[in-house]
Amino acid sequence: MSEAFPGPHAGPVTGHVPVLRLGEVLLVTLQGDLHDSTAQQLQQDLAETISRSGATGVIIDISGVEIVDSFLGRVLAEIAGQTELLAARTVLVGMRPAVAITLVELGLTLPGVHTALSTEVALDLLTRHAPSSHFGGLRQESP
Amino acid sequence: MHTAAGAQARLPIRSDMDLVWVRQHVRQAAAQIGFGLVDQTKLVTAASELARNTLVYGGGGTMETEPLAEGGTRGLRLTFSDEGPGIADLEQALSDGFTSGGGLGMGLGGARRLVHEFAIESNPGAGTTVRVTSWVGRAPRPREEI
Ligand SMILES: Nc1ncnc2c1ncn2[C@@H]1O[C@H](COP(=O)(O)OP(=O)(O)OP(=O)(O)O)[C@@H](O)[C@H]1O
Ligand SMILES: [Mg+2]
Numbered sequence: 001m002s003e004a005f006p007g008p009h010a011g012p013v014t015g016h017v018p019v020l021r022l023g024e025v026l027l028v029t030l031q032g033d034l035h036d037s038t039a040q041q042l043q044q045d046l047a048e049t050i051s052r053s054g055a056t057g058v059i060i061d062i063s064g065v066e067i068v069d070s071f072l073g074r075v076l077a078e079i080a081g082q083t084e085l086l087a088a089r090t091v092l093v094g095m096r097p098a099v100a101i102t103l104v105e106l107g108l109t110l111p112g113v114h115t116a117l118s119t120e121v122a123l124d125l126l127t128r129h130a131p132s133s134h135f136g137g138l139r140q141e142s143p
Numbered sequence: 144m145h146t147a148a149g150a151q152a153r154l155p156i157r158s159d160m161d162l163v164w165v166r167q168h169v170r171q172a173a174a175q176i177g178f179g180l181v182d183q184t185k186l187v188t189a190a191s192e193l194a195r196n197t198l199v200y201g202g203g204g205t206m207e208t209e210p211l212a213e214g215g216t217r218g219l220r221l222t223f224s225d226e227g228p229g230i231a232d233l234e235q236a237l238s239d240g241f242t243s244g245g246g247l248g249m250g251l252g253g254a255r256r257l258v259h260e261f262a263i264e265s266n267p268g269a270g271t272t273v274r275v276t277s278w279v280g281r282a283p284r285p286r287e288e289i
Contacts, residue, residue, distance in 0.1 A: 033166055036159040036195075067166065067184055069191040070249045098184040105283070106188060106253035107239055 017042045019049050025057040025126055026050065027119070031064030039075040046079055050086045057126030058083050059119060063094030073108040080113045089114060091122040151210070156194050156223070157203045165194040165206050169221065172208050176217050177279045186219065186277055189257040192250035193223045193273050199244060201225025201271055211276065218259075218278040226270040233263060259284060 014035050019042075020027040026049060028042065046058060060076065062068070068076070080090040091114045095103075103109070116122035152172075154165055169190040173183040190206065197204040204225030211218035230236045237255065242248035251273075255261040260276040 033163050035163060066170070067188045067191060069188050069195070070247050070253060071191075071195060074247050096184075098181045101181055102184045102188045102257065105185065105256050106192075107249045107256070108247070108253070 014038055015041070016045060019045060021049075021053060021055065022123075024055050025059060025123060026053070026055045027059050027061070029061040029064065033066070034072065036071055039072055043075055043079050043082070047082050047086065050083060050088050056088050057123075058088060058090040059093055059122045059126070060090060061093045061119060062099075063096065065099065066096070068095075068099050068103055068108075070106065070108060073103065073106075073110060077110050077113055080110075084112075089126060091116050091125055093117070093119050093122045151208065153205050153207045155203075155205055156197045156225075159198070162191060162194050162198065166191050168206075168208065169219075172210065173219055176210055176219050178219070178277070182277065182279070185257040186221075189254040189275055190221055192254040193221070193275070196250055196273075197223045197225045197227075197271075201227035203227075204270075211278075213278075216278050216280065218276055220274065220276040222272065222274045224270065224272045229267040229269055229271055230263075230265040231267050233265060237263075256284075 015038060017028055017030060017034075017038060020029075026046065028046070030042075049055065050058070058079070060079070062076075065072075076092060080092075083090040092110075093116050095115065114125065116125055152168065154168055155161055156165060166187050169187050170183055173186045178186065194206055197206070202225060204223065204227070207222040207224075209220040209222070211220055235241050237251050238248075239252045240248040251263075254273075254275065258275040258277045259281055260274075262274045263271070264273075265271040
């Protein structure tokens with residue numbers, strides 16, 4: 001979490017993607033062009049973080065992602081599936097229109113992956129079913 | 144590795160880092176040639192699929208980019224070549240859902256849907272070449288054709 005977020009025009013993203021924790025929800029922001037190994041590392045990191053923290057939701061913000069190919073699509077779908085096995089839910093946020101159009105033509109509709117147009121809506125989705133949960137500092141941490 | 148966008152170029156595909164360069168190069172070339180955002184995204188995605196196949200199944204290879212102009216229409220041609228094991232059954236490889244490597248099996252068929260022209264040549268034991276071309280401003284291919 002000490003790593004800085006790369007800027008929108010940053011070079012290739014390698015290593016670990018930071019996973020932020022907002023109460024019981026984990027927030028991941030993907031930006032730029034991801035290495036295959038970085039995406040796989042994130043998949044592993046998320047599984048570990050969920051089981052360690054007992055988080056009930058994961059929000060993956062992909063508004064900074066310019067392309068999703070079948071590899072990244074599969075990783076995202078696997079993250080969603082694995083999250084569910086760990087009693088949490090994943091919501092994908094902010095897919096660019098060009099990415100959505102391309103994914104459908106590619107033949108990837110990511111069944112089983114929940115989506116939302118904004119982080120706010122995603123939080124709402126994830127917290128609606130757990131009204132008694134405590135989410136400290138949520139507002140301050142969202143952009 | 145930075146080649147002039149839009150210019151003829153040949154990029155190596157030897158690691159997943161090279162896949163990043165391939166995507167960046169195709170993005171730049173497509174933007175410079177005049178492709179709109181959606182068409183750039185389709186081309187870059189197709190390139191990513193084909194380059195990954197070159198790397199994973201072909202054991203590495205190259206991508207060549209070639210800007211085209213035909214009767215006032217500009218286009219971009221991408222050629223992916225490897226000297227790997229080749230593909231014995233092309234029809235099977237192109238069908239959605241077929242994978243020999245634990246993927247989704249959407250790469251080849253999906254890439255074909257994302258471009259205007261798609262040609263594949265493969266000889267078992269002698270490698271695989273996939274050539275795709277898209278044209279600026281041309282409508283996507285009708286579904287029945289694919
Ligand atoms: N360059 C190549 N050399 C040898 N075999 C290939 C090559 N490209 C594709 N293939 C074969 O064709 C199959 C289908 O390729 P395709 O890209 O459609 O799916 P995939 O790579 O298995 O999965 P996905 O791309 O969805 O992650 C591959 O599993 C592989 O057997
Ligand atoms: Mg593939």
